[in-house]
Amino acid sequence: MAKFSFAALALVALSALSASAQSYPASQASTDLTSLCSSLSYLPVCSIQKLTCTTMSSTYPSQCNPIALMHTGCADPAASSNAACSTINKLCTSTPTATECSANITGLPTAKAVSMNDYSICYQMPMMNSCTICPGSPSNTTLIYQSCDPLNAYGQLCLEMPGMSQCANWQTFCSANSKIAPYCSAAAAAASPSSSPSPSAKSDASFNGVGVIPAAAVAIMVAALGF
Structure with a gap:
């Protein structure tokens, strides 16, 4: 009887482990x-x-x-x-x-983080080709570009000019994810606009780890988004 009880308990334990392994x-x-x-x-x-x-x-x-x-x-x-x-x-x-x-995708920025970086970059350098991916301003309630692909915009902008300070999160993401295409790889640059215009960059200030946004752009954004 004791042997049967031990075996039964072991079977229950194994079943529980199996169920846990398949819980999602x-x-x-x-x-x-x-x-x-x-x-x-x-x-x-x-x-x-x-x-x-x-x-x-x-x-x-x-x-x-x-x-x-x-x-x-x-x-x-x-x-x-x-x-x-x-x-x-x-x-x-x-x-x-x-x-x-x-299970994670290491270093992937949030929707808000990439949107704010997109806005910051394209405020500073509006003639960059990839600014057309997410034009205008993000949502006035979420500060997220909701009608485009802000991660793709971020990747393509940073492929155009990888040295921009706003691309620090992009560098981290790309390094942790084998230069994942189409956001980080050189091959992706050929599939999207790759020429880099050279308008003069405006002075910038730190923006809480989301990226870098010009101090003047903060006021512009506040006015544009109705805050």
Whole structure:
């Protein structure tokens, strides 16, 4: 009887471990990612899913892991309350040591961070070719470009002029992710405008780690966005 009880307990334990390992399978993550990106297409993870993973998932398997995309995407304040994030958020709140909760895209900036860097760069150098990707100003409520792809804009702007101070986050992201295309690789530059205009840069000031934005641009943004 004791032997049977021990075996039964062992079987229950193994079943629990198996269930834990499959608590957020890649198939569900893929479904959730589709839902997330249908409503918040401007998220950096949605840009990666569309521009990188559609054709280059075998080149960037870690970055195209749907669980990593969901965990990283749902950590972005712009997405944290989205219904598609409920499962991964619940799992990582209740079981933070779960394997799924350590899957990340290292160094990926938030939607707000890339948007603010885009705005800063194109305020300083409006003639840069890639300023056409996300023209104008970001949303006056979220400070995020919501009708374009701000991560792609950021990548292309920094490919044009990688020495800009606003590209510090881009450098970190690219270094941590094997110069992922089309945001970081030289090959991507050939597929998008690559000439670098040389308007004189305006003086700038630090902007809370999001990038660098000119002091004068802060006043312009406040006025333009209605603050």
